[in-house]
Amino acid sequence: MTVTRSRYLGVLVTAALLVAGFLWWRAATPENGLRSRAGTVPRRGGQLVASLRTDPRSFNRYVARDFTTEALTTLTHDRLVRINRATFALEPRLAERWESSEDGRTHTVHLRHGLSWSDGTPFTSADVVFSFEAVFDRRTESLLASSLIVAAQPMRATAPDADTVVISFAGPSGPGVRLLDNLPILPRHKLQAALAGGTFAEAWDTRTPPGDLAGMGPFVLREYQPGQRLVLDRNPHYWRHAEDGTALPYLDRVVLEIVPDQNAELLRLQARAIDTTQDALRPEDFVTARRSEQQGVLKMVELGVALDADAFWFCLKPEAKKKDPRFAFVQKPQFRQAISHAVDREEFAQTVYLSEAVPVWGPITSGNRQWFDPNVPRYPPDLDKARALLKGLGLEDRDGNGVVEDAAGTEARFAVITQRGVTSYERGTTVLRDRAAKIGIALDIVPLEFGAMIQKMLASDYDAIYMKPIMTDLDPAASMDLWLSSGSGHFWNLEQTTPATEWEKRIDTLMLEQAAATDDRRRHELFNDVQRVLAENLPVLYFAAPRMYAAHSTRVINVMPSVLRPPILWNADLLAVNGPGADSSSASAEATADAPSSH
Amino acid sequence: MTAFLIRRLLFAIVLVVFAASAALLLTRLAPGDVTSQLGPGATRAEIAATRARFALDRGLVAQWTEWAGRAVRFDLGESFLYNRPVAPLVRAAAVNTAALAVVALVTATLLGLALGVVTGSRHDAVAAIVRVLSLVSISIPPLLASLLLAFIAARTGWLPVGGMSSVNASDMSWPAWLSDLAWHLPLPVLALALPLAATFERLQSQSLAEALHQPFVRAALARGVAPSGLILRHAWRVSLRAICGVYGVAIGALLSGSFVVEYVTAWPGLGRLMYEALRARDIYLVAGCAAMGSFFLAIGTLAGDLLLAAADPRVREAEPA
Numbered sequence: 001m002t003v004t005r006s007r008y009l010g011v012l013v014t015a016a017l018l019v020a021g022f023l024w025w026r027a028a029t030p031e032n033g034l035r036s037r038a039g040t041v042p043r044r045g046g047q048l049v050a051s052l053r054t055d056p057r058s059f060n061r062y063v064a065r066d067f068t069t070e071a072l073t074t075l076t077h078d079r080l081v082r083i084n085r086a087t088f089a090l091e092p093r094l095a096e097r098w099e100s101s102e103d104g105r106t107h108t109v110h111l112r113h114g115l116s117w118s119d120g121t122p123f124t125s126a127d128v129v130f131s132f133e134a135v136f137d138r139r140t141e142s143l144l145a146s147s148l149i150v151a152a153q154p155m156r157a158t159a160p161d162a163d164t165v166v167i168s169f170a171g172p173s174g175p176g177v178r179l180l181d182n183l184p185i186l187p188r189h190k191l192q193a194a195l196a197g198g199t200f201a202e203a204w205d206t207r208t209p210p211g212d213l214a215g216m217g218p219f220v221l222r223e224y225q226p227g228q229r230l231v232l233d234r235n236p237h238y239w240r241h242a243e244d245g246t247a248l249p250y251l252d253r254v255v256l257e258i259v260p261d262q263n264a265e266l267l268r269l270q271a272r273a274i275d276t277t278q279d280a281l282r283p284e285d286f287v288t289a290r291r292s293e294q295q296g297v298l299k300m301v302e303l304g305v306a307l308d309a310d311a312f313w314f315c316l317k318p319e320a321k322k323k324d325p326r327f328a329f330v331q332k333p334q335f336r337q338a339i340s341h342a343v344d345r346e347e348f349a350q351t352v353y354l355s356e357a358v359p360v361w362g363p364i365t366s367g368n369r370q371w372f373d374p375n376v377p378r379y380p381p382d383l384d385k386a387r388a389l390l391k392g393l394g395l396e397d398r399d400g401n402g403v404v405e406d407a408a409g410t411e412a413r414f415a416v417i418t419q420r421g422v423t424s425y426e427r428g429t430t431v432l433r434d435r436a437a438k439i440g441i442a443l444d445i446v447p448l449e450f451g452a453m454i455q456k457m458l459a460s461d462y463d464a465i466y467m468k469p470i471m472t473d474l475d476p477a478a479s480m481d482l483w484l485s486s487g488s489g490h491f492w493n494l495e496q497t498t499p500a501t502e503w504e505k506r507i508d509t510l511m512l513e514q515a516a517a518t519d520d521r522r523r524h525e526l527f528n529d530v531q532r533v534l535a536e537n538l539p540v541l542y543f544a545a546p547r548m549y550a551a552h553s554t555r556v557i558n559v560m561p562s563v564l565r566p567p568i569l570w571n572a573d574l575l576a577v578n579g580p581g582a583d584s585s586s587a588s589a590e591a592t593a594d595a596p597s598s599h
Numbered sequence: 600m601t602a603f604l605i606r607r608l609l610f611a612i613v614l615v616v617f618a619a620s621a622a623l624l625l626t627r628l629a630p631g632d633v634t635s636q637l638g639p640g641a642t643r644a645e646i647a648a649t650r651a652r653f654a655l656d657r658g659l660v661a662q663w664t665e666w667a668g669r670a671v672r673f674d675l676g677e678s679f680l681y682n683r684p685v686a687p688l689v690r691a692a693a694v695n696t697a698a699l700a701v702v703a704l705v706t707a708t709l710l711g712l713a714l715g716v717v718t719g720s721r722h723d724a725v726a727a728i729v730r731v732l733s734l735v736s737i738s739i740p741p742l743l744a745s746l747l748l749a750f751i752a753a754r755t756g757w758l759p760v761g762g763m764s765s766v767n768a769s770d771m772s773w774p775a776w777l778s779d780l781a782w783h784l785p786l787p788v789l790a791l792a793l794p795l796a797a798t799f800e801r802l803q804s805q806s807l808a809e810a811l812h813q814p815f816v817r818a819a820l821a822r823g824v825a826p827s828g829l830i831l832r833h834a835w836r837v838s839l840r841a842i843c844g845v846y847g848v849a850i851g852a853l854l855s856g857s858f859v860v861e862y863v864t865a866w867p868g869l870g871r872l873m874y875e876a877l878r879a880r881d882i883y884l885v886a887g888c889a890a891m892g893s894f895f896l897a898i899g900t901l902a903g904d905l906l907l908a909a910a911d912p913r914v915r916e917a918e919p920a
Contacts, residue, residue, distance in 0.1 A: 054680070205683060225769070227692065227867025228865075261863045267749050455634075
């Protein structure tokens with residue numbers, strides 16, 4: 001018995017030693033090159049590991065709208081011009097310069113000379129013309145096409161020579177050349193056959209061997225391991241150089257790890273397994289991230305006030321609500337103004353976003369510095385005024401049950417659908433419900449899966465919704481689907497054949513004029529009017545916009561954080577790391593991040 | 600035995616067809632569909648095209664018939680999320696899940712049985728501690744267990760926080776790659792195996808304690824057989840019947856537990872794939888994952904039955920040839 005027990009004990013100890021030895025050996029092996037080394041001067045070399053939440057749907061941005069495909073496109077492709085995500089200024093990219101005609105309809109774009117695709121093929125104006133053809137090809141059904149429509153007509157591109165492209169608009173456009181930021185330029189020599197054969201929409205799906213892809217971006221796809229990661233190597237033909245002449249990008253490699261769970265993503269960041277996350281941090285992660293920052297593990301950067309705020313709106317589609325007796329008062333602006341008066345936005349920001357938010361009164365937050373109007377009508381917290389507004393509509397608590405009703409006994413009780421599992425929505429709807437109850441409006445919160453919620457929204461089959469609609473662009477003229485009553489993003493009353501209200505008709509007129517105006521000052525005047533009309537009629541109530549923070553490992557330098565996604569990777573060609581792979585011989589290089597020049 | 604195997608194979612086929620069809624129909628009937636992934640800004644034309652692509656514009660029966668007709672030729676349709684055929688996606692994920700599940704099952708079995716023998720044959724402080732640890736392990740849900748283990752890994756740096764391989768895995772030689780895979784296994788394996796090992800420990804402990812009171816064991820003791828031999832050669836083998844009886848179910852539990860463990864630890868397996876597919880209402884991917892999951896379950900049940908037959912002569916003898 002003793003001998004047997006000793007033998008078992010020996011086996012167990014040996015097994016434990018083997019496991020411990022393996023773990024020690026693995027822990028001692030440099031794995032990802034993520035250990036920090038001091039220094040702030042960017043040097044060539046090294047790899048950066050970022051996280052993404054999902055796999056890409058395609059390698060072809062023209063037909064896939066998911067964020068992973070968009071992020072991948074940012075790394076592998078370039079555009080004629082780009083809106084700098086940090087300054088919001090327009091920057092030349094593949095276009096070196098351009099001239100616009102006086103009527104704003106014709107733009108002559110001069111391409112940088114001598115550029116090459118990542119496979120070494122020369123880049124010419126034919127590629128630009130091809131990209132326009134592909135995006136507007138009916139068989140492609142490109143998701144980007146609508147963002148390149150001016151005066152209801154697609155842009156036209158012609159190439160008088162190899163380095164020049166003439167882009168024509170059907171009418172004047174307020175955003176003008178800025179719209180070209182929406183179009184990544186694709187290689188004609190790789191995709192022409194697919195376009196001609198009508199298979200462009202299927203081209204460059206995720207089964208495409210990386211060797212068959214080519215781009216003008218700072219990186220090229222080297223490997224895609226589904227469910228695990230995308231590995232990108234430096235594009236040897238990338239066109240951009242830093243001020244000191246260093247060929248960009250600084251990084252040798254970018255690895256995009258696919259981490260579906262956001263909790264695990266933060267843990268990986270804290271464990272230095274990744275350098276940055278795909279998105280901004282959640283408010284509930286701030287405390288943990290700040291602690292890690294104090295320990296020197298990571299660095300938090302403020303991105304600014306979010307461009308999008310939580311919104312609450314009622315279904316205002318008359319066709320869907322004509323038999324609903326509540327619609328008689330819901331459609332009145334005074335009803336929605338009463339709710340707006342009932343909510344204390346300062347308290348809302350503190351409770352829902354743990355004080356990391358600012359109150360807002362319209363869809364354009366102070367994060368959008370160019371278009372934010374601080375003078376839109378506001379509704380200070382005032383319960384008496386709210387009750388008076390309801391009384392003016394004939395809504396009073398006649399039966400003493402705490403809920404107001406009209407003369408016919410119809411109670412102001414509504415089901416509010418919101419997305420399940422989003423903590424800020426859960427907190428937001430709770431605050432809203434409590435504040436609305438104080439003026440006799442009963443809100444029953446119904447969390448749904450995202451898909452179910454969107455389906456109800458598109459079918460106008462709901463009382464009210466609480467969620468965060470996402471603006472597709474900083475420039476309001478690029479979000480016409482939201483502003484126009486006929487728009488697919490006019491979410492409180494989708495795709496109207498004729499404007500349902502006078503104020504919507506007014507907004508239609510103002511926005512069409514604003515989108516066509518080329519004078520910047522006039523555009524701002526018009527859009528301030530739009531914001532004012534919207535705030536007076538309150539089809540949507542906005543309460544608070546969070547302050548956004550992102551986090552990255554301390555070894556990443558040259559970070560220019562942006563409130564737009566992806567907050568850090570958008571300028572990947574300038575990002576650098578202090579770690580294995582960085583060339584110490586170039587330590588004297590005085591390359592600066594924010595003012596690169598082209599060669 | 601051949602007839603038994605044929606019966607089990609038929610059962611497996613029925614199970615796979617039923618599970619996949621049920622998954623497809625339930626996904627179709629659940630509120631929302633894959634078009635919600637297009638987002639609020641999608642145009643009506645885009646939504647209609649997507650619905651047509653996934654046959655969501657057709658009746659339930661018509662969609663199922665079309666899908667089943669293709670499925671018999673191993674064409675499981677297209678995935679919306681991945682924009683590629685479902686079959687290779689499911690195959691690749693199933694291999695990863697199988698690797699994880701096999702290691703977790705072996706770990707749980709070895710750990711659970713060994714500790715069950717200890718607690719079933721002893722009544723000292725060690726046995727009491729193991730019993731408490733088992734109860735704790737059974738009580739912790741897989742989500743919490745995986746997050747807890749990931750947290751420990753992040754704090755200590757002893758193990759990778761998640762994933763199946765390191766970022767430089769593609770540059771590694773085969774031995775290095777295998778070592779890297781082994782380095783990434785402990786976290787998800789422990790998250791999956793600990794509750795299972797605890798279940799095995801409890802079952803083994805009780806059945807061994809019962810077996811030790813059987814007349815044939817007492818007779819062996821009277822014949823002078825040493826206590827260790829008594830436990831290992833006589834009582835333990837008989838007590839295994841309880842474990843073998845739940846082995847098939849345990850494999851099912853492994854699969855259901857792997858949903859959340861794979862998601863949290865970013866293990867590119869079937870559970871994670873199915874979870875993502877369900878969230879997106881990616882109808883054919885859900886059906887494909889359900890088919891593969893039920894196939895695993897059928898294999899697990901078969902393995903459990905075969906083990907039971909091997910462990911208990913009465914089962915073997917009762918089975919007609």
